[in-house]
Amino acid sequence: MPPLSSGLLGALDPTSDRAVFRQIADQLREAIDTGRFAEGDKLPSETELVGHYGASRMTVRSAISILQGEGLVVAEHGKGVFVRPRPPVRRLASDRFARRHREQGKAAFTAEAEAAGSRPEVDGLVVREEKPSPDIATRLGGVRKVLTRRRRYLLDGRPVEFAISYLPLDLARNTPIAEPNPGPGGIYARLEELGHRLDHFDEEIRARMPTPDEAKTLRLAAGVPVIHLIRTAYDTEGRPVEVCDTLMASDAYVLAYQLPAT
Structure with a gap:
């Protein structure tokens, strides 16, 4: 110095x-x-x-x-x-769930990591059936049971994201989606193979301070907020087929969007 x-x-x-x-x-x-x-x-x-x-x-x-x-x-x-190191990951909303990634056998996080030149990992995976909260049930059209997939994402060994996917149990039970490794392209590829071709995603994003448990899970330093993102995936019939509740370390991401002017 x-x-x-x-x-x-x-x-x-x-x-x-x-x-x-x-x-x-x-x-x-x-x-x-x-x-x-x-x-x-x-x-x-x-x-x-x-x-x-x-x-x-x-x-x-x-x-x-x-x-x-x-x-x-x-x-x-x-x-x-x-x-503090603050490695940014650029997430392109118009691209990260593109069908071409699934056709190449890549889940969204893998595609993001490769674009950033980083090494992706997933740990803490828990898959189970449960009763959804009222909010999740409403988002999924009033379902009574869901399959949940909890996991933590790491880039180059650093935790950057924790996500929980909720899928209607009648869609996911006894399918590869219920397996720890759902296969190439992730759960969205499996949904489309099951006849639920994806049409669009709705996302809600807000920033807040993490709870102590969230800070521990993502190894956040004091003062670092999280990005709380809730995404709902819809098939071409208009049915909500997944809700993903995601917490992201705010110092690890740049959210970049292309918005049409017409």
């Missing part, structure tokens, strides 16, 4: 009504955002920051705490504070 005198960080503004620890956090954040501190870089030590800004150690710690709360940095005991 270059010395602070090299211009990595500026000086405090004594005329500002903004608290000193917030000014320090602002400067560190800007240095991270502009790449002066790259992913994985170690930030200046507390001693260096105290010397550079002429601030107290507690003030510097308060500034670092802000960045930790925003999910920008992580502290490693005995080593220092480091800029």
Whole structure:
């Protein structure tokens, strides 16, 4: 890391009504955002920051705490504070469920990972029959029993997504969909083989803070929100054939959409 005198960080503004620890956090954040501190870089030590800004150690710690709360940095005991890696995955909504991927034997997550040059993995898979919640039952047209598929997705060993698929039991029972590995192209390929040619998907997306269990499952740093996406798949007859409830680490994804202007 270059010395602070090299211009990595500026000086405090004594005329500002903004608290000193917030000014320090602002400067560190800007240095991270502009790449002066790259992913994985170690930030200046507390001693260096105290010397550079002429601030107290507690003030510097308060500034670092802000960045930790925003999910920008992580502290490693005995080593220092480091800029968190934030590998983006570009999800193309108009492409990720394209039939050509299924015809090539690729599920959506596999196609996304390959496009990003990453290694996909799935773990924690649980497949079982259950009674759906009122919301899921309504989305699936009032079904009373569903087959659920719970799984966690990883890219290059890092958890980025946790998803639960709900399928009407009369469609999925005693089919490859009920197997741990449904086969090439995933469950959408199997649905189409069963005569439910997919027509369109509806998605609802919102951002929120994770619960403690969700943060643990996705190994999220403090301050990192999740993207909560609920997708409903419809066949050409207009029947909802799957609801997928997905949590995504917000720092791992860019949601990109093409929207027609007419």
